[in-house]
Amino acid sequence: MITAPSASFISRRKQLLEQMQAQGGGVAIIATAQEMLRNNDNTFPFRHDSSFYYLSGFTEPEALLVLVADGASERSILFCREKNLEQEIWDGFRYGPAAAQAQFGFDAAFPMEALATEMPNLLADAATLFHSAGVAPQLDTQLQSWLDVVHGKSRSGVLAPQKTVNVRSLIDEMRLFKDASEIALMQKAASVSGAAHARAMRAAKPGMFEYEIEAELLHEFRRQGSQAPAYGSIVATGANACVLHYQSNAAQIKDGDLILIDAGCEFDSYASDITRSFPANGKFSAAQKTLYELVLAAQQAAISCAHPGAGYMDGHHAAVMVLTQGMLDVGLLDKNKVGTLDDAIAHNAFRQFYMHGTGHWLGLDVHDVGSYREVNKVGMERPYRKLEAGMVITVEPGIYVRKAEGVPEQFWDIGIRIEDDIAITTDGHLNLSRDTPKTVAEIESEMQS
Ligand code: GLY
Ligand code: MN
Ligand code: MN
Secondary structure, three states: OOOOOOHHHHHHHHHHHHHHHHOOOEEEEEEOOOOOEEEOOEEOOOOOOHHHHHHHOOOOOOOEEEEEEOOOOEEEEEEEOOOOHHHHHHHOOOOHHHHHHHHHOOOEEEEHHHHHHHHHHHHOOOOEEEOOOOOOHHHHHHHHHHHHHHHOOHHHOOOOOOEEEOHHHHHHHHHHOOOHHHHHHHHHHHHHHHHHHHHHHHHOOOOOEHHHHHHHHHHHHHHOOOOEEOOOOEEEEHHHHHOOOOOOOOOEOOOOOEEEEEEOEEEOOEEOOEEEEEEOOOOOOHHHHHHHHHHHHHHHHHHOOOOOOOEOOHHHHHHHHHHHHHHHHHOOOOHHHHOOHHHHHHOOHHHHOOOOOOOOEOOOOOOOOOOOEOOOOOOOOOOEOEOOOOOEEEEOOEEEEOOOOOOOHHHOOEEEEOEEEEEEEOOEEEEOOOOOOOOHHHHHHHHHO
């Protein structure tokens, strides 16, 4: 059944076409992701390219979006797999060009086999090629062959595009600002992930294995309709929590361990990214509680910087200030060695225990696209940009204490991160992951229920 095409996708294509017109017109080409072999003839689960999806709404593999802005008119064209009833017995439904055109509101649609004949015609006399080289090597190769055909007609007066604009930079800037329908999906993703974290807290017991807790997360993601985790889930017990990108999730949980879970589902293509840290036996020890309250205070300080007009790095600086003061107070840092708070920050002394940034953009990709620095300026001296309504960030300070000489033993093997998903609104922010248990009292009570 063909339903009305989603207005959001059509209006995003229109916005990009208008930007192309403003730059003198031309042709944009945006391919979806390629299917990837996992082993032998077995592929990884297919995930469309986020920018292709953002403009098309189309989730099948083997597809290309072409936008044509030629001054007088604007067209959006989809190339996709041909309908194939025989193959659909094996792989399931595919739209085919005619149904895809109607369903997704394109001006025209062709089978992929038509690229070789259609693309040289579309590229002939286009002022600018809007393309991002190096993203999809196969597309770069095909593009070269289409341009060769255009060059071959130069004696009849046909011109190939005279310049190239990085189309993904234009799309990245659009994707940075989420509309209401995107925020609603991100809220759904964060709510499902929050329920999964709560489920993991209730299930966890000393003696279980990290993968058993991972299974609880995955069960809740899928049970609530999420298609996949947005990234590899981290379930790290004890010293493993100090490994920032821990992935094996294979160790047995011991009484007295803290467990760090960094896991978020993808819901209808939108990511969530939540971290919680909790005691395996349901009760924080005094040392665990001391560091936990410190990270929580740092996170609250960073979240209070999440409003329009704040600098992108303000939250990080606020978190570093709280964490460093706390490290001095509890003896992780020695005042006699690192000096005052200002000295310890200026010389990055905190990095022994807090060595990553405090967040990133979040959206269709977990580490979402968009410049962190002011656009329309060049060079690394560009200032960080200001937060604006529609941006979504994570706020994720942590503290990671490895066994080392001079480090108080009571804190060894404690790794803590607290991560929430924060949408910037016109008057402040909305914490999308607000329902995930977070205070010591909330976590201990969730674990007892
Ligand atoms: N889970 C990836 C991150 O927190 O950035
Ligand atoms: Mn995370
Ligand atoms: Mn994150």
